[in-house]
Amino acid sequence: MLYREAGQFKTTYAADQQLFPIRQDRIGVIALLAVAFLGVPLFASEYWFSAILIPFLIFALAALGLNILTGYAGQLSLGSAAFMAVGAYAAYNFQLRIEGIPLLVSFIFAGLTAAGVGILFGLPSLRIKGFYLAVATLAAQFFIVWCLTKFPWLSNNSSSGVISTQKLIIFGHELTTPVEKYLLVLSIVVVMALAAKNMVRSSTGRAWMAVRDMDVAASVIGIRLMPTKLLAFAVSSFYCGVAGALYAFCYLGSVEPDGFSLEMSFRILFMIIIGGVGSIMGSFLGAAFILLLPIFLDVTLPFLANLFGLPFSSATVSHIQITVFGALIMFFLIVEPHGLARLWQIAKEKLRLWPFPH
């Protein structure tokens, strides 16, 4: 009833090829963007911006990058955090060493640098697959972190390897408040997410999916494996690189190589597994789940403890939080192995028939 596309006739190619072919989706996305751009800045507090919304968007972008590589092109990677590190340090160095370079340009260059590094570490994917490739990408994780610690030039000779990012100046205006940073991150994420959505249904995206589903068959029908796989690595690393630059500039303000650890790569991988492998929306849902659930538990558990008069210390809360979090991950994976995005799909299908199911 609510979600029925019957009666929506496409009369032009343009209408048939648009990004969101169903009217309800279009309205939904526009409403969501309106809320994100106009509604949220009116109501959210500073805490929400700096501690929840900004990291959520940044990790969603990184997860999106990994999802392109793993979900669409089928190449398992454990180096996402390292590519984020490349992006963060590259953006810092472009800002530092090129006089007067606009911030957004340095973000793009940071993404391109990460893409270059990504291609380099994607080379083994031409010979190895699956778990073996995941192990090969581990090399990126360790090598890049080592490299950033080893060569002081990369951190402008900071004695500790920690970089402190420059001011955020866009078109002569300095972004200082969390709201402004949020809007900057949001704009970049929205543009890149829509670009990704568009890309995965283009011939490039189809080629990726063909390689994912069976690379021999893909090469038989004329898809060249090497450029396809390397392009997936490049695009994925570009997304991760920009996410890393945003992570350093808009979120933490100062980063150290050790911060981009293997653990962070795993977190990004969990985001796409929970959210939905091979789904743009899944990246966002997964990032929300992984980032927000611990905070939610952290805030609610002490309340519940108070309610039942349990003597919870903050350490107990942390332990319970980790346990509950782990249990919920298992629960979701058993109930819905295809991730949260699949739940949303099922909901849509139900809505299509509601209130008159067969």
Add this chain to the structure above:
Amino acid sequence: MIKSFKPVVAAAALSLAMLSQMAVAAEEQFFPLIDYRVGPYGSNGQAFYGGFIDYLNYVNLKEKGVNGVQMTYEECETEYNNAKGVECYERLKSKAAKSSGPLHTMSTGISYALIDKSAQDKLPLAMMGYGRTDAVDGSVFPYAFPLVTTYQMQASAIVKFIKEKLGGDLTGKKIVYLYHDSAYGKEAIIAMEAEAALNKFTLVQIPVAHPGNEQGAQWLKIRQEKPDFVVFWGWGVMNQTALKAAQKVGFPRDRMIGSWWTGSEEDVVPAGDAAKGYMAATWNVSGKQVPLIADIEKVVYGAGKGNLQDASKIGTVLYNRGVSAAFLSVEAIRKAQDKYGKGKAMTGEQVRWALENLNITDARLKAAGATDLLPEIKTACDNHEGSGKVRIQQWDGAKWVPVSGWIEGNKALIHPLFQASAKQYAKEKGITPRDCAKEK
């Protein structure tokens, strides 16, 4: 499902309302505690923050607060993770707007992430023995305080100690700097290099990759080099491994001097026999012989309000360090109350002023029962460190024994390094440094 949630929500709202009412009722000094008790370094955090909270409770019980102002706190668990630390900071920030003690994160990474934010929000950030060391220059970092001493000053003090041991001259001697290959380990290199140039000794730098549980190659190199001393900047499991490896290659442990993160009971006890004779720098002694520590055990644990679940941690190096951190914070609040009004809760801005004008003399330390817990401290706008002194202690197989008095690092050599680094930071960030001559 929804029905069963209703009473929970109602109760939550009610308790929230009650909490906020209580906060209004009495004058209270709030401490936002961005701490960690779980995760890889959880046991360190338990001892440190246990000591911190115990001292706050001690002030509440013993003196009924500072001039009647009760100390309160709220903890937020970071698990030593930078992103979580920032989340905690943002969560506690609004509560700290009205009154706030200094922040102690016990994590260099989190401190770095908070330096700009805390200055913007006017909340003082204390980094006792970690964090951004060039914040010693308060003209660029008004809200950051690397109190007591820094890695670089510590390295310089250790070199001074070695110099004394070797008869006052280091010319032609050889010192190996064995370090954890991370931000922490590399921090002191600049000071060691400056000292090597000044004192004309040979410096050999040997990094150990994290986590450092395999050091065969490094100690083989040390045996070849035959150094006069090994200065040792380890962390976690690396410490005991180094001691055992030193024993294996026959390097005397009494010619190894560690930083203050290598000199706690947790570092030497697992190494057993190999640790005997090993020396480490510290700025607070361990043990319960300090009157304040003994009194805390009596007053706080006697009243059943102790924070530690494992009371055997009382008197360990890290516990005492937590007490000394809380002691300094509370002293700052006393100082601030003297200026801005006794019996009132102090805002972050007022506490910042106090931290910059601390003057804790030996007499004051003695009166508080905290002799040996800290060196004398006198801060100023251009000296947020306040002391720069450490002591060397030696492990006798059962306990740490101090083997030196307070040794001050070479300030004339080290502080200009901080100023140069702070200046570069100010330039990168577009900060106009304050004029310290005008601050009072």
